[in-house]
Amino acid sequence: MNTGRENRRLVFLTVVAAILLSLLPLPEALLPFKPYWVAMVVIYWALETQDMMGMGLAFLTGLVLDVLSGSLMGMHALSLVVMVFLVQRFRSRLRFFPPWQQALSVFGLLVNDRIILIWITALLGEPMPTWKYWLAPLVGMALWPWIFLLLDRMRASMRQRSS
Amino acid sequence: MAHTESSGSSHWFGGEGTPTARLMMYILLAIVLMFMDQHGHYVPRIRSVLELAFEPVFHVVGWPAQAIDSLGAHTRAREDLVSENQQLKQQLLLTAASVQTQAALVQENQRLRNLLEATRGRAYQFKFAEIMQVDLDPFSHKILIDRGAREGVVVGQSVIDGLGIVGQVEAVHRHYSSVRLISDPDHALPVQINRTGLRTVAFGSGGTSHLLMPNVPLQADVSPGDKIVTSGLGDRFPPGFPVGEVVRVQRDSGDTFAVVYVRPFAALDRGREVLLIEPSAPSEPALDEQP
Numbered sequence: 001m002n003t004g005r006e007n008r009r010l011v012f013l014t015v016v017a018a019i020l021l022s023l024l025p026l027p028e029a030l031l032p033f034k035p036y037w038v039a040m041v042v043i044y045w046a047l048e049t050q051d052m053m054g055m056g057l058a059f060l061t062g063l064v065l066d067v068l069s070g071s072l073m074g075m076h077a078l079s080l081v082v083m084v085f086l087v088q089r090f091r092s093r094l095r096f097f098p099p100w101q102q103a104l105s106v107f108g109l110l111v112n113d114r115i116i117l118i119w120i121t122a123l124l125g126e127p128m129p130t131w132k133y134w135l136a137p138l139v140g141m142a143l144w145p146w147i148f149l150l151l152d153r154m155r156a157s158m159r160q161r162s163s
Numbered sequence: 164m165a166h167t168e169s170s171g172s173s174h175w176f177g178g179e180g181t182p183t184a185r186l187m188m189y190i191l192l193a194i195v196l197m198f199m200d201q202h203g204h205y206v207p208r209i210r211s212v213l214e215l216a217f218e219p220v221f222h223v224v225g226w227p228a229q230a231i232d233s234l235g236a237h238t239r240a241r242e243d244l245v246s247e248n249q250q251l252k253q254q255l256l257l258t259a260a261s262v263q264t265q266a267a268l269v270q271e272n273q274r275l276r277n278l279l280e281a282t283r284g285r286a287y288q289f290k291f292a293e294i295m296q297v298d299l300d301p302f303s304h305k306i307l308i309d310r311g312a313r314e315g316v317v318v319g320q321s322v323i324d325g326l327g328i329v330g331q332v333e334a335v336h337r338h339y340s341s342v343r344l345i346s347d348p349d350h351a352l353p354v355q356i357n358r359t360g361l362r363t364v365a366f367g368s369g370g371t372s373h374l375l376m377p378n379v380p381l382q383a384d385v386s387p388g389d390k391i392v393t394s395g396l397g398d399r400f401p402p403g404f405p406v407g408e409v410v411r412v413q414r415d416s417g418d419t420f421a422v423v424y425v426r427p428f429a430a431l432d433r434g435r436e437v438l439l440i441e442p443s444a445p446s447e448p449a450l451d452e453q454p
Binding site: 020022023024025026028031034055056059062063064067068069070071072073074075077078081082085088089120121124125126127 | 189190210217223302305369370433
């Protein structure tokens with residue numbers, strides 16, 4: 001029971017950290033490499049816990065991100081809900097993948113997400129983005145094992161402290 | 164199949180429906196929100212309230228960049244500073260020279276206007292603002308500046324940098340405001356071609372590298388290199404401020420209009436400081452009428 005509450009606090013903290021990280025200004029040259037931090041954290045929680053990250057929370061997180069990053073209201077909400085849905089759908093399989101295979105599936109999720117975003121922004125009259133647009137999912141894939149380990153470590157230490 | 168559908172629809176708002184049904188519900192909700200935001204129904208107002216609540220976040224996010232900046236300023240070599248100082252002095256001298264000639268021109272203009280008994284034209288005042296170091300969504304075409312209602316910023320104010328028009332103030336909060344850039348595909352800027360006086364409208368293209376003028380007649384006299392300035396029509400942007408330079412004119416004989424590509428002068432994606440143009444007192448005669 002207690003670990004549940006601890007876990008909830010950790011979910012909150014990591015999601016907030018991811019949102020801040022995505023707002024953090026980067027030098028112009030690094031901008032296309034910026035991974036979709038919030039999505040990675042959301043994927044982790046949806047994958048590793050049964051009920052901490054549902055579609056409702058993902059939607060809410062997306063809305064907060066929309067307000068803060070100035071994007072169209074509902075855009076990130078949509079993208080994160082779809083992501084959580086897909087993770088939950090294939091959860092039993094994804095969990096037992098070796099790390100590299102899991103990273104590959106995360107890459108798939110992130111690419112799928114970018115396709116959805118392109119579709120929305122095209123409806124708004126934005127031009128087609130350049131090839132650099134597709135670098136972010138690659139960076140996300142490369143970072144996935146590390147983020148996974150980091151969050152796992154944080155959760156383990158949280159559990160130890162509470163017991 | 165029939166079973167899952169019925170169980171999905173029976174718990175639509177209970178949060179226990181089948182995942183697919185709940186996904187559909189959320190997607191629908193998101194689409195409705197996006198539509199309402201795009202068309203300005205309610206959502207922008209809710210959003211501006213939320214932005215107010217989240218204001219501290221923007222300041223917190225800006226700290227690391229500020230720290231790095233000040234660190235850089237402290238650790239710069241003395242020779243660098245001296246040479247930069249030298250450079251700035253030269254620049255100042257050059258600017259001062261051109262301003263001097265301008266002062267004569269202004270006087271002459273004023274005299275001619277008096278002869279014609281026309282209005283006295285407008286004088287502008289500027290307010291300095293810094294762009295906040297927050298990385299917004301690239302599709303939002305927005306920047307945040309560190310001046311808000313407290314400093315007298317109002318919605319609709321034009322924003323320029325040292326080179327040209329940047330955008331207009333879209334929302335004002337207590338200590339910061341958001342500025343819509345002219346690169347937004349939904350943004351239209353009334354402009355004029357400086358050489359010929361042809362008036363048209365420049366739309367954002369979604370990219371910061373060019374604007375589009377899709378309504379220029381095929382036979383119009385436009386060529387690459389022409390300077391584009393604001394026309395002042397629509398009373399949003401003051402007239403005569405530089406916007407950009409024509410880089411390409413695309414004339415398809417099948418179309419009614421030529422499409423003109425304009426490279427904006429302002430540093431839309433890499434600026435640091437901007438100027439807000441103060442809403443000016445319309446003209447002198449209005450003052451004369453007062454006793």
